[in-house]
Amino acid sequence: MIEAKLSKNYTSQIIENIKIWKNDSLFSIKTTKDASYNFQPGQFARLGLINQNNNTLIWRAYSIVSAPHEDFLEFYYTIINKGEFSKILLNLKENDNIFIEKSIWVLNDKSICWTKYKEKNNKLWLIATGTGLSAYISILRDHKTWKYFDKIFLIHSTKFLDELSYKKELEILSKTNKRFKYLPVTTREKSSTISETRITSLVMSGNLETLTKEKLDPESSKIMLCGNPTMVLEMRKILYDRGFYTSKQHITGNLAMERYWI
Ligand SMILES: Cc1cc2nc3c(=O)[nH]c(=O)nc-3n(C[C@H](O)[C@H](O)[C@H](O)COP(=O)(O)OP(=O)(O)OC[C@H]3O[C@@H](n4cnc5c(N)ncnc54)[C@H](O)[C@@H]3O)c2cc1C
Missing domain, CATH: 2.40.30.10 (Translation factors)
Structure with a gap:
């Protein structure tokens, strides 16, 4: 019924x-x-x-x-x-x-029209905690994404190493596509590649830029934040201070956010 x-x-x-x-x-x-x-x-x-x-x-x-x-x-x-x-x-x-x-929702302009980013030298930084990874897998699997961005970096934070779901798929993509880099961060277990245990410290320490050999600059970067609201709000503050901004009525931003709960 x-x-x-x-x-x-x-x-x-x-x-x-x-x-x-x-x-x-x-x-x-x-x-x-x-x-x-x-x-x-x-x-x-x-x-x-x-x-x-x-x-x-x-x-x-x-x-x-x-x-x-x-x-x-x-x-x-x-x-x-x-x-x-x-x-x-x-x-x-x-x-x-x-x-x-049937109706699909978009929260906080996460699916901003990317045509603006078709110019060369554009970077997409996908930053997630836990299941916030979900939407990024779709973005990475979509062929169109790769027309819009020169380089894509995925930073995925979980508590434990065995929570890094989709790791195999992402590692294969990393190996086969030189324009993509996968950076897993674990907060309660030591990772072999990244010393920082939090996304915020990875950014603040400058190690994210060292590891990717790219600048996290508002002119050529677009950033998405997804997952735990604390991470999203802390990162938003750090990124606002660096000149990133979310979309307003007639202005397309370079920062999009999605909080999975409040
Ligand atoms: C736009 C949007 C997209 C979402 N996409 C996903 C997704 O792809 N995968 C997914 O697992 N969840 C996702 N969520 C969250 C998902 O809707 C909740 O996991 C769901 O509400 C759980 O329902 P519940 O009744 O079991 O628990 P609830 O009673 O609704 O949640 C109880 C509490 O659990 C915590 N919580 C909720 N979701 C999560 C989570 N994902 N990770 C850790 N803690 C959480 C919060 O503290 C919340 O208050 C999304 C939420 C939003 C708003």
Whole structure:
């Protein structure tokens, strides 16, 4: 009944694959996708699941991991202890149904029109904590991204090394595409390559620029921040002080942000 009522605004898809990145904690799903379902990399959709206890539909926002050209939809998620939606996510099985909103949302101009950045010598810095990585995978998989930027750097911070999901895919991309560099940062475990344990200190120490051999300058850089609100707000302050700015009515910014919670 719920399905029939909502079919105008939502599509019902089948979960074809569930990948466990970390037991009981980090997962990704691949679902079927309607041919008419369009989106831009960097966008998110609300997912809907039925709480069997009271037969209600619950909705939560999730960034789309898959690229627009892929014939499936992919989402990457963490299980929140005592989270209402997480409880249902944890019990998902392959071939289960999931509702996916038809209207796609863009928060804080994360999908700014990038044509402005087609000029040469442009750098894209993708900075994420935890599952904030999701949208960046879509951006990196999308062929168009590589027309707009000369170089792309991905800085992904997690607590532990085994939470660096998609690492293999990103390392392969790093090896095969000289224009891309992957910089994982772990806050509670020592990484073999990067001494800093926080994104903010990596930037403040100047080590980010040393490791990438590139300047984090507002003239030729565009930065995206995604994930933990504390990281996003701290980085915003650091970047504002360096001359970065978010989009205003008629001005396209060079800094875009998405906080996964408040
Ligand atoms: C635009 C947008 C895009 C999002 N994309 C993703 C995504 O791709 N993957 C994903 O896992 N989540 C994503 N989220 C967050 C996702 O919507 C929440 O994980 C979801 O609300 C969890 O629902 P819940 O009912 O289980 O827990 P809730 O009761 O809604 O959350 C409880 C608490 O858990 C913490 N929390 C919430 N989300 C996270 C998180 N992702 N990581 C760590 N702590 C968190 C917060 O402190 C929050 O107050 C996104 C949120 C927004 C706003």
